[in-house]
Amino acid sequence: MSWKDRERGYHHGNLRQALIEAARALIGEKGPAGFTFAEAARAAGVSAAAPYRHFRDRDALMADVAAQGFERFEAALAKAWNEGKPEPMIAFHHLGRAYLHFARTEHAYYSAMFESGLSPDATPELRAASDRAFGVLRGAAETLCAQLPAGKRPPVLMVSLHIWAISHGVASLFGRGDSGRRKLPMDADELLESAVLVYLNGLGLGRA
Amino acid sequence: MSWKDRERGYHHGNLRQALIEAARALIGEKGPAGFTFAEAARAAGVSAAAPYRHFRDRDALMADVAAQGFERFEAALAKAWNEGKPEPMIAFHHLGRAYLHFARTEHAYYSAMFESGLSPDATPELRAASDRAFGVLRGAAETLCAQLPAGKRPPVLMVSLHIWAISHGVASLFGRGDSGRRKLPMDADELLESAVLVYLNGLGLGRA
DNA sequence: TGTACATCAGTGAACGCGCGTTCACTGATGTAC
DNA sequence: TGTACATCAGTGAACGCGCGTTCACTGATGTAC
Numbered sequence: 001m002s003w004k005d006r007e008r009g010y011h012h013g014n015l016r017q018a019l020i021e022a023a024r025a026l027i028g029e030k031g032p033a034g035f036t037f038a039e040a041a042r043a044a045g046v047s048a049a050a051p052y053r054h055f056r057d058r059d060a061l062m063a064d065v066a067a068q069g070f071e072r073f074e075a076a077l078a079k080a081w082n083e084g085k086p087e088p089m090i091a092f093h094h095l096g097r098a099y100l101h102f103a104r105t106e107h108a109y110y111s112a113m114f115e116s117g118l119s120p121d122a123t124p125e126l127r128a129a130s131d132r133a134f135g136v137l138r139g140a141a142e143t144l145c146a147q148l149p150a151g152k153r154p155p156v157l158m159v160s161l162h163i164w165a166i167s168h169g170v171a172s173l174f175g176r177g178d179s180g181r182r183k184l185p186m187d188a189d190e191l192l193e194s195a196v197l198v199y200l201n202g203l204g205l206g207r208a
Numbered sequence: 209m210s211w212k213d214r215e216r217g218y219h220h221g222n223l224r225q226a227l228i229e230a231a232r233a234l235i236g237e238k239g240p241a242g243f244t245f246a247e248a249a250r251a252a253g254v255s256a257a258a259p260y261r262h263f264r265d266r267d268a269l270m271a272d273v274a275a276q277g278f279e280r281f282e283a284a285l286a287k288a289w290n291e292g293k294p295e296p297m298i299a300f301h302h303l304g305r306a307y308l309h310f311a312r313t314e315h316a317y318y319s320a321m322f323e324s325g326l327s328p329d330a331t332p333e334l335r336a337a338s339d340r341a342f343g344v345l346r347g348a349a350e351t352l353c354a355q356l357p358a359g360k361r362p363p364v365l366m367v368s369l370h371i372w373a374i375s376h377g378v379a380s381l382f383g384r385g386d387s388g389r390r391k392l393p394m395d396a397d398e399l400l401e402s403a404v405l406v407y408l409n410g411l412g413l414g415r416a
Numbered sequence: 417t418g419t420a421c422a423t424c425a426g427t428g429a430a431c432g433c434g435c436g437t438t439c440a441c442t443g444a445t446g447t448a449c
Numbered sequence: 450t451g452t453a454c455a456t457c458a459g460t461g462a463a464c465g466c467g468c469g470t471t472c473a474c475t476g477a478t479g480t481a482c
Contacts, residue, residue: 011425011477031325033241038468050426052470114380115323117239154406158394161382162403166370169377172322174369186366195370195407198362202410219444219458246435258459
């Protein structure tokens with residue numbers, strides 16, 4: 001926003017970040033395949049050769065968009081979960097809403113993170129950011145599992161992967177703001193909430 | 209396969225289908241964004257102008273790939289479900305395996321169907337094929353719900369969407385044959401099976 | 417405080433390339449008689 | 450059975466375009482003295 005408007009001299013001063021933002025905006029408009037190195041440069045108001053000072057190629061730029069997406073995703077999830085306060089089940093509900101909210105309002109990031117065809121190992125930074133975001137889900141699953149009697153506790157990793165899969169499935173099939181959405185009598189929030197309630201009930205975590 | 213090898217004259221004879229297959233193969237190699245009209249023509253052994261006799265543009269070709277994918281998907285799911293025989297829970301288990309198996313072995317189709325950025329309404333044929341495939345899941349959900357006492361029956365549509373979301377979530381996060389996979393101590397089949405068992409248990413459909 | 421210099425981010429021109437799209441065409445096929 | 454003709458699928462040449470990438474360059478910034 002600011003860098004386009006503000007007068008700038010020969011040096012941009014913040015080109016790396018400007019390119020990431022340009023790429024994210026273009027992904028938002030035209031899908032994960034919808035941006036080009038040259039286009040991102042143009043959007044940042046810079047010559048086509050300039051991006052090479054900061055990124056080896058298009059994939060490196062994409063990886064940085066995705067990594068930044070995971071960082072914001074982690075922050076959004078952590079804030080919603082809020083360490084399980086005031087009460088784990090309520091916090092967990094908030095977590096699910098935040099997941100869908102992020103996928104919907106930041107679907108450019110979400111695309112870069114999950115639908116760009118990028119390997120999670122493309123970059124150590126990407127890998128680490130992705131792991132940290134998943135860590136929030138895992139922590140939440142841990143807290144919930146701890147509420148079960150010791151003999152009935154399922155593996156925490158498994159539960160967190162289940163939750164992730166359900167959330168991602170709902171988000172990518174029904175939670176898109178864009179044209180990919182299908183028309184249904186219930187929305188993504190309702191679907192995720194009901195699915196998770198049934199799932200938790202299946203674990204033995206019925207509503208108190 | 210056959211059309212590349214076989215000697216052909218001026219007329220290809222089956223270009224439409226050959227282009228669909230070429231596009232599918234290219235998607236399989238390079239992801240949903242990884243084919244081009246010209247490339248598909250080349251792969252089919254035909255001039256770059258030839259595809260225009262059969263498809264308006266790249267998107268129309270993509271839509272046909274996706275529609276064909278949904279048809280095969282439906283066939284694979286229907287065969288696995290086998291009308292709930294020999295026993296609904298067992299057939300349902302087969303259905304889940306078939307879902308993942310299709311996503312893994314036919315991931316080019318799966319990409320075209322779910323990750324190409326194509327609207328489900330791009331084409332009436334696509335829409336119809338997609339609905340028929342979902343119909344198999346819905347039918348299975350119906351049979352399972354019917355096993356519950358009348359007062360405890362959840363809405364069938366909701367249950368089928370839940371199942372779809374879980375399956376899609378597991379398939380797209382953990383079930384890829386390609387580089388997108390994450391390394392985990394359990395595989396996609398185990399994750400889907402365990403998630404569905406917990407979910408069904410939550411519905412009141414614990415193992416007999 | 418001022419000057420010289422090293423560093424480095426961004427320029428702009430250039431290149432080859434493959435794509436999408438159009439066009440008048442041509443050769444194969446099938447059908448009417 | 451043979452001939453004339455209509456149909457239509459595929460050709461190949463042409464076009465303009467934007468992309469990726471390189472290169473020697475230039476102008477701004479900061480630092481040493």
